[in-house]
Amino acid sequence: MCLSTVYKNTLTPETVVMKNVMRIECKDGVVILTDLMERQMAIEGTLEMANLVDGVAIVKESEVA
Amino acid sequence: MHIDHDHVAGGAAEHTHTHTHAHTHDGVTHTHEHSHVHSHDHDDPHTHEHLHGDGQEHTHTHSCDSNCAGCQTPCEHTPMEELVALMKYMVGHNAAHAKELADLAVQLEQAGSHTAYEQVMAAVSDFEKGNMRLSVVLSSLEHE
Numbered sequence: 001m002c003l004s005t006v007y008k009n010t011l012t013p014e015t016v017v018m019k020n021v022m023r024i025e026c027k028d029g030v031v032i033l034t035d036l037m038e039r040q041m042a043i044e045g046t047l048e049m050a051n052l053v054d055g056v057a058i059v060k061e062s063e064v065a
Numbered sequence: 066m067h068i069d070h071d072h073v074a075g076g077a078a079e080h081t082h083t084h085t086h087a088h089t090h091d092g093v094t095h096t097h098e099h100s101h102v103h104s105h106d107h108d109d110p111h112t113h114e115h116l117h118g119d120g121q122e123h124t125h126t127h128s129c130d131s132n133c134a135g136c137q138t139p140c141e142h143t144p145m146e147e148l149v150a151l152m153k154y155m156v157g158h159n160a161a162h163a164k165e166l167a168d169l170a171v172q173l174e175q176a177g178s179h180t181a182y183e184q185v186m187a188a189v190s191d192f193e194k195g196n197m198r199l200s201v202v203l204s205s206l207e208h209e
Binding site: 037 | 142147
């Protein structure tokens with residue numbers, strides 16, 4: 001229900017990838033984030049955790065071989 | 066997924082850039098650098114398809130990662146517009162929470178706690194007054 005802040009791999013201030021995220025879609029190994037202004041960001045990886053109470057989510061980026 | 070790329074030749078419509086990103090061919094993921102010409106408008110973010118020398122075609126997305134410094138294609142929204150959008154969201158969000166609290170109060174009364182019902186409804190009233198104040202600020206910002 002609330003907007004979330006999404007982090008990449010770990011939950012640290014340095015790893016914030018997008019704030020005010022209103023939609024997270026996981027499709028074909030890509031996590032697509034959409035913020036309040038309808039900006040989108042795609043990260044190859046998986047949604048590792050989403051804490052809907054605290055409004056935080058972590059995307060685990062795929063490791064490149 | 067890459068974020069940054071280098072423009073070899075500028076131009077909003079048709080341009081070439083070189084970039085690196087990971088992708089998968091026949092189940093094997095690898096990264097390589099390539100350059101290609103495309104002719105889409107360079108809005109951010111955007112998605113496009115491209116064809117590799119081996120005949121493999123795929124689609125990927127570019128995004129600025131909200132890094133405004135040095136951006137060659139500024140976003141359509143000003144910081145104030147973003148703040149107003151956030152305020153608008155918050156006012157609507159608070160209204161939704163007020164309704165949820167009112168529903169919770171009704172459930173408390175149905176469960177036999179009339180005092181809790183009255184107290185929660187009083188809190189909802191206070192909450193709505195605060196949200197009304199935010200709504201007035203929002204309206205003022207929208208008309209600046």
